[in-house]
Structures are given as C-alpha cells and as structure tokens.
Amino acid sequence: MNKAVKHLTVTINQQAQRLQVAPGEKLIDTLRRHGYKSVKFGCGEGTCGSCTVLVDGRPHLACLTFTRQMEGRQITTLEGLGRFGELHPLQQAFLQEGAVQCGYCTPGMILSSHALLARDPDPSEEAIRRALDGNKCRCTGYAAIIRAVRRAARIQADATPSPRARRAKR
C-alpha cells in the first residue's frame, strides 16, 4: 500500500471509525469502499447531488470532498437514518408520497431534506425548493419530493418528543 496512506478517525452514522485513506481520495470512494453504498455516483463534479452526505449535520458533496478533510468530523449517510420496520419520518414520507421512482437521487435528497428540517422544522415550499436545489432528480419532476418533505415535517411535528413513544405510535 502507498506509503502516504494515513489513518483517519471519523464518526460515520454515530460509530467511531479508523479508516485508511490515500491522499487525494474522495469521500464518495472511501464511503462506498467501506460499504456505505447509499452514497451514489452521478457526476463526480458536484452538479447532481446524488452523493450528498451530512458532515456535522450539513449537506456535503462527497464527490468533491477529500476524505482527509474529514478528520474528527461526524458523517451521516442514508444508512444511518432508519432500518426496515423503523423508517425515519423522511423515509416514510418519501415512500408514502411516491417521491421515489428510480431511487438513485433518493439518498442525497433525503439527507438534504434532513438538514433542512433540522434547522427549519416547518419549511415553506420555497425553502424546500431552495434547500433541494442542488439535488437533481430526473424521474419525479420534484413535485412528489416537495410534498414528501412537507409530509415529513408534519410527521415530525406530530411526534411526541420521546423517541420511544414515537416508535410505539408507528
């Protein structure tokens, strides 16, 4: 292995990880190599948003991010959001609103929406459009996606503060 390979400590989906990273390696490649396959390649040049992940809660394009910049950061991929039988409100809403067609943009779309709802729990349609402007979708025409984010906001607003109670309600 390349001598320049270094170890890097990051938190991925709330688990501390020590990764071997070559210089110049992009975050999309590191994450996919470690099994986080929800991070999708769509352009490799920051124009489509398919590789969006959250870094310390904010959307980042993994195809433009050098992994070595990630030392000590908290990374969230879609794998960190829910599981079968226990979908995150955004995942429920995307499913119920038909906001998923091919599903290739969905991981980035949901993560950008997640960051939006974290800072604005009741976003206007305009705010949703602005927040998702960098996430391209060629299947849905965005209409269902915008509906889904609004629905997720409602689900979250209706939920009681306790996560346990929220799960029971579902």
Place this chain on the structure above:
Amino acid sequence: MNTRIVGTSEVKVDGAGLVLGVKKFVDDYDIPGTLVGKILFSPHAHARITRIDASKARALPGVHAVLTHHDVPRIAHTTAGQGYPEPSPYDTFVLDNKVRYVGDRVAAVAAETEETAMQALSLIEVEYEELPAVVDAKQARVAGAPIIHDEPEAHVLIPVEYDPKTNLAAHTVVEVGDVARGLGEADVTVKREYTAHYAQHCPMEPHITLAYTDEDGRLTLITSTQVPFHARRIVAQALGLPLKRIRVIKPRIGGGFGSKQEVFLEQICAALCLAARRPVKLRYTREEDIVCGRTRHEIHITMTIGAKRDGTLTALRMDVLSNTGAYGAHGLTVASNCGSKVLPLYPCENVYFEASVVYTNLPVGGAYRGYGATQAAFAMESALDELADKLGMDPLALRQQLHIRSGQSSPIFAKLGEGKAGVAQSIGSCKLAECIEQGAAAIEWGKKWAAYKAARTAPGRVKRGVGMAALMQGSSIPHIDMGAATIKMNEDGSFNVLMGATDLGTGSDTILAQIAAEVLGVETADILVYSSDTDMTPFDTGAYASSTTYLSGNAVLRTAEKVRDQIINVAAKISGADPAGAVLVDKHVLFVDGTRVPFERIGNYAMYQRDQFQIAATESYISHKSPPPFAAHFAEVEVDTETGAVRLLKYVAAVDCGVEINPQLARGQTEGAVVNGIGYALSEEFIFNGRGRMITDSLMSYRIPSTRDVPELVVIHVPSYEESGPFGAKSVSELSINGALPAISNAIFNATGARLTRGPFTPERVFAALRNV
C-alpha cells in the same frame, strides 16, 4: 369494475429498500478482483485510424487488457435494443478502424485502478487521417458530401430504403388521399419548418455494466439496461458468442428514459472481461454519458396544413428530416413515430408523410421518452396554433373541432408501422375532449387567452400568455412486442412472480404485482417480484414503447388467471365443492356453496400431500393494437420583452391513460415527464463547436431542471376504460413529455405574437424572435 388492489396507491414493492438506500444498483455489486474499464474516445468528428499501437499501454503494470479494432471481432450490428430483426441498420462494430463523431470509440482498457486505466489510455498511440465531416443534417446529402458509412458491411435486415453511400439511414413515404388536391381545396394554408433539438436523457445513474464469468465459465452481465433480453442477444451477436453462454441481470436501475434501450456498454465490457479473465466494471462519466451515450434525434419538420375557413382540414403534410448522428440506431422508427403518433390525432382525408433519416458526424440518436412524438408534436401543435390564428379562431376551439374520438380510426395506423406496415386499429377509449375541457378550466383559458392576446400591444414590458397542446402516444408495438410472466405458489399462500418486464424506476414491479394480487385474492405484499434476469425469468421485449403496463400487465393478468384456475381445482379436490363460480378472496377459495378453503391448505396439499405438483403457470402476451393515451397540456408564461426571458408560471396536464393501476405512480410518471419536457423546452441544449464537438457536456452547461425550475404543476387524471388493457389500463409514461415544447411555444405566441420554431426557448432565441414580430 370493482377492484381491491388495482386502482390503489400501494407503496412501491422496492420502496422501503430504496428509501433506506440498501437496494442494489450495478455499482453496488462488489466482486473481488474487479478491474476498472475505460474507453478512449475520438477527438475527431470523422477520421480513419491509420495506425494504432497499444504496446506501451499493455506494458503498463496493472493493465490487464487493451482492446483496439485489431482485437475484437468485426461484426456489424446495431446497438438499438429492439425486437429481432431490428429495423435499425447494422452499421456498428464493437471497435472500428474509423471514427464517426467526437466521442466515438477508439480503444478500451481494463486495469487495477482508474488511475492506471486512464494512464493506459494516454499511452495508446493513435494516428488519424482526418476526413471532412458532416456537422449539419441539411448538408448530409448534398453532392460530394463525405460518406460516413463507406464500410461494405453496413446493411439492413428488413426491406426498407437504406443508402449509406448517400448518408441515407432510412427513408419512408406514406400518402393517404391526395394532399395536392387537399391543399388546392384549402381556403387557408400554413407551412413552416420546426426544429426539435438534440437532447440527452440524463438519468441520474450513468450507463454502467459489470461483467464477470461465473463458476461455470459463463459470462454474466449485471447491467443498467431497459432491455435485458435484447442485451443478451446483441452481446452474443457482436462478440460472436453462443447466446447460452451469456446471462444478463438487471438490478435496480437509476433511470433510463430510453437511453438504456441501447446496448453499447455491455459488449465492450464483456470483451474486456473475457480478454482480462477478470471481472470488469465499466461506468460512463457524466460527460461520457451525455456525449457518447444516446440522444433525442434532432429533427427538422416542415408542417403543411390546409383548411377550410370553418377549420375543416383538407390536407396534412409532414416532411421529416431526422439527424441520426453517426449511427442509425432507432433512426427509422423514431422518424416513423413522428407520423404514426401525431398525425392520427386530427383525422383528415388527405395526409402525406415523408421521412428521411440521415447520417452526420454528430452524437448518435436513440430512443428517448416520446420517441419522435415529442419532436412531431412540436411541429403539429405549433402549426395548428398558427392555423387557428390565421382563421381567427381560438386554438382550443379548433382542436376541439378536429381531434379524433372514440370509435374513429386513422389510415395512418395501418400504413405506418415500425419498419413495416402498421396495424389497423380504431380508437377504443378516448377522453381527450374531457382532458381539453378540464385542463382549460384549470388554466382559466376562457378568461385568459383572449385577454392576453389583446394585451400584446398594450404598453408594458412583461407580457403573459397561455398556450396548449393536445397529445397522444401508444401502448406497445402491436404484433411485435411480447411480454411473459411465470407465477408460482408457495405453501403459505404467497406467490413468486418472475417476469421479463424491466422496472427502471417506473414502478412496473409494483403495478404488475398489484395486477397479480388482484387476480389471486392476496395483498400486494404477498407477491414476491423477481424481474429481468435472462436465466431466471421468461422473456420480455423490455421497457420501451410505453408497453409495460399494457403488454406485460396483460401477460401477468393471463398468468395469474391460469394460476387462479389451478388453485380453484385443488381446492375443489380437497373440499369436494363444485368449482363453478368459485372466487379467490382474502387468501381463500370461496365456493358458491359457501365452502372456504385457505391458501395454506391448498399450497400444502399440492406440494406435500396428494397428486403433488407445483401450482404455477407461464403465459405470454402479444398486443394486437396500441391504444393511445391522450392528454391536453396547458402552459402559462410571462415573457420579458426586453430580455427575452420566459418564466413558466403554471402548467396543467390533463391525462387520459385509462384506469390507473396505481394512481400515485401514474401521477409521478406524468409529473416527471412534464418537468423533463419543460427542461427540454426552456434550458436543455446541445451546443457544438464548429468541428462537431458537443460542448455542453456537463450538468452545469446542459441544464436539466432543478427544484427551482418547476412551476405550479397541476395534473388531472381523466378516467377512461380501455377494453383491451389489463383492468382498463393504457400507457402513461411517455405521453406527457411531448407537451411542454409546443404548449410553451404557443403561450409565448399568445403573449407576444412571436413564433418560436426551435428550442430551447432561451432569452437569446426569444429575443431574436421578438424582433421579427
């Protein structure tokens, strides 16, 4: 008809896995030892390769295969994923000694890493003899034009006009009645040329193939395709391999829109895999996907219409010049569809259609949602708008007067098919009148159209306008497409549905499961879908020609009915009840006498107890007609007359697609198609430099819509019942991409009096048109 499951918005059967990000796309398959494939593309629009030396690339450590035209079989084929014999010419080789556009293939490598592969490409020494190039379709057939396909192998399989020596990739003529006479009888004629521009599908997942040999030495391709069975056939053909040696698997697909009805990555990835004796993954970059993938054919259409003063049509004439680029994929059929999916909309005694498809040294045309209807609807609907203006009529009223209705037919259906005569049909379900009426109400046509027209000359920089278009498409290619399904019952009363039908994100796995669940008296969740694997599922032509709901849906319906009958017979044997009139309800067989036999008992009996057999059936379906879905689209725009900037305020799509098997998924098809059409109309553009190089080769410069480009969007479903469709369904997927270009163009005309004849309607183009008013 009362249905339980059909007509409900079930969530997608693959939806949970998709929202969790765990469903696998091609790139998500990891096989140890997989190499990275890369292709060397031509920098020249037209050149002969006089020398190619890959020895330095081969010597580079980490390189496992380098292929040039010396290393692959020279077998002419077409990359168009169509039924066999294909109506597209055999004019393509895996690699050739000639390049025919900037982006054509020169060589391919497989290496340990992407960096090594890129380095290997740079070490391939190529000497080109540059040739004069054709970079304008109108220059393709002038005397002395360079011949793009001068190779002796180029040929067609079916009896169609094909003359590569004059760059003619296809030609077809159809005449009904006497158009010259019809034009002579006309009080008013309009004639104008419209150009429907190049476009690219831009699925979020670029083309990708993973090739490996399995433990029996068979070649397996996990590939992003709409046509797995055609892919298997074409790879076998192009590489001279026995078909049985190849297995094609389609996992989740990140969108296709027609681009993946084309088989061009699979054969070269397979050749690399066989040469390297290692698995190879070959993925296009976004730039490669845009430039070296396939495109919407650029088509020039001269539309001539003759009419009486009351609006009665006396003649319709459509002259098509289609630019198929460097290869003839889908050339004839896209051009034919210009006529067959548009001309029947307005019945007329005298109709003339002529299409010439020409080779150029430009990117290659292919299948793209709408498939010719998009291009021709622009010409037809703009010309009708112009005719209405000349007649002093409301364009909406003119369409109401002229459009086809249920029970009517068009001789075009019989005369113009896909590379041969078509199939006669009369229109079954048609609610276009209601689509126009309801769409007009939603856009407030009655209030706005005349007022906006009157306000054209009023002072003020910003003008508003409304425009409309009426549309039709088809549902499958009659007597050509075939779909098949196998359904087998498990002992718990669940069912496996194995089908060739190809879900590329459209939701076909879901709606086909709903059809099976409806017939079999179970929930959609009891249907386990496995689709598109050439080893495991029956044949299906694939996801194109708006066929899946209608054609594969009918195949699943028939199969499920056979399985239902088997289940009833076993239940009758168990219970002694009379099978006549028995129905399947809630995982039970319910006999007329009230006897109920649960599926679990039936499944266990058939598998383990007496006269054991697998409750299962396989059925096929071929279509005998192609029932058109109909739509009326409306756009409202604001035009800044000082800058030419067009703002789309509102868009209404009123759609008759028969019964919606899944209303939410059907609506999603319409919304997605409309927005794709809006991008085509307003921002998506291929710009070339003078040497034929496409320069808008990223999503920065080739501008597909984002969330901020979507106007207020109203989708209206106008229900109808198509007798020949499964549970009354017709197609929905392609139709609604066709409306935006003409509807927005007509809205700009309503606002300003400027007639746009080519898209996209960028500020520059609109500003220029405004100066001609």
